[in-house]
Amino acid sequence: MSEREISSAVIRRLPRYYRYLGELLENNVVRISSKELSIRMKVTASQIRQDLNNFGGFGQQGYGYNVEYLHDEIGKILGLDATQNMIIIGAGNLGQALANYDFDRIGFKVIGIFDINPRLEGLAVRGVEIQMVDTLEQFIKDHEIHVATLTVPKKQARSIAKQLETWGIRAIWNFAPTDLHLSEDVCVKNVHLDESLMTLSYNLRHRGKEKYSYKSYMED
Numbered sequence: 317m318s319e320r321e322i323s324s325a326v327i328r329r330l331p332r333y334y335r336y337l338g339e340l341l342e343n344n345v346v347r348i349s350s351k352e353l354s355i356r357m358k359v360t361a362s363q364i365r366q367d368l369n370n371f372g373g374f375g376q377q378g379y380g381y382n383v384e385y386l387h388d389e390i391g392k393i394l395g396l397d398a399t400q401n402m403i404i405i406g407a408g409n410l411g412q413a414l415a416n417y418d419f420d421r422i423g424f425k426v427i428g429i430f431d432i433n434p435r436l437e438g439l440a441v442r443g444v445e446i447q448m449v450d451t452l453e454q455f456i457k458d459h460e461i462h463v464a465t466l467t468v469p470k471k472q473a474r475s476i477a478k479q480l481e482t483w484g485i486r487a488i489w490n491f492a493p494t495d496l497h498l499s500e501d502v503c504v505k506n507v508h509l510d511e512s513l514m515t516l517s518y519n520l521r522h523r524g525k526e527k528y529s530y531k532s533y534m535e536d
């Protein structure tokens with residue numbers, strides 16, 4: 317089956333498999349059956365088998381999955397088998413917090429942080445100095461950038477995103493609370509913590525009315 321046919325729901329579940337398998341690896345677990353994995357992950361074994369069958373299976377009947385192999389293969393499917401360079405535009409509270417976080421663990425390396433505020437110029441976050449945005453175009457020309465993270469105020473986000481597209485950026489991790497309206501050549505992943513909080517608020521308000529199912533676990 318070609319990757320194009322794989323549903324976005326399956327792709328959304330892959331990072332969770334990757335995380336669980338990583339934990340198993342840390343605990344020196346060599347092999348695991350879909351049943352055992354299903355108990356740990358609180359999803360059905362058939363869901364796991366179905367999801368992994370999209371990529372060719374990886375397991376042997378009655379023998380289970382080789383944890384390291386499956387972890388590596390899912391990592392490759394997710395594109396985590398090579399270092400990906402990331403830049404951050406907007407070095408305020410959120411931009412600096414993200415720059416301080418260890419995304420190297422999953423292969424993302426912050427190599428540039430940009431802002432317009434001259435008071436931030438030269439300040440280093442985890443060893444990376446904040447630069448002024450007027451150097452951004454040249455920086456993109458000089459480096460292979462895989463992902464641009466957008467942590468600027470909402471008003472600036474669309475125009476900066478458009479510029480980034482013009483300069484050849486093909487993946488934007490957008491934290492600004494606005495839709496970016498770029499061409500289909502650019503992958504955009506929006507992250508909105510307040511929307512997550514709103515759904516938590518909904519769950520709190522409606523708890524007990526609906527059973528918390530396996531399905532909702534996997535959609536978190």
Ligand SMILES: NC(=O)c1ccc[n+]([C@@H]2O[C@H](COP(=O)([O-])OP(=O)(O)OC[C@H]3O[C@@H](n4cnc5c(N)ncnc54)[C@H](O)[C@@H]3O)[C@@H](O)[C@H]2O)c1
Pocket residue numbers: 405406407408409410411430431432433449466467468469470472476490491492493507508509510
């Ligand atoms: N997605 C989420 O869950 C989430 C959570 C918190 C904040 N946000 C959003 O993230 C953004 C940043 O929030 P914050 O709290 O860090 O704000 P902040 O004011 O601390 O930081 C914004 C930074 O962007 C810089 N900036 C402004 N215009 C710029 C430009 N043209 N080029 C480069 N840098 C520019 C500012 O100088 C400032 O340093 C806001 O849009 C906010 O709404 C999203």
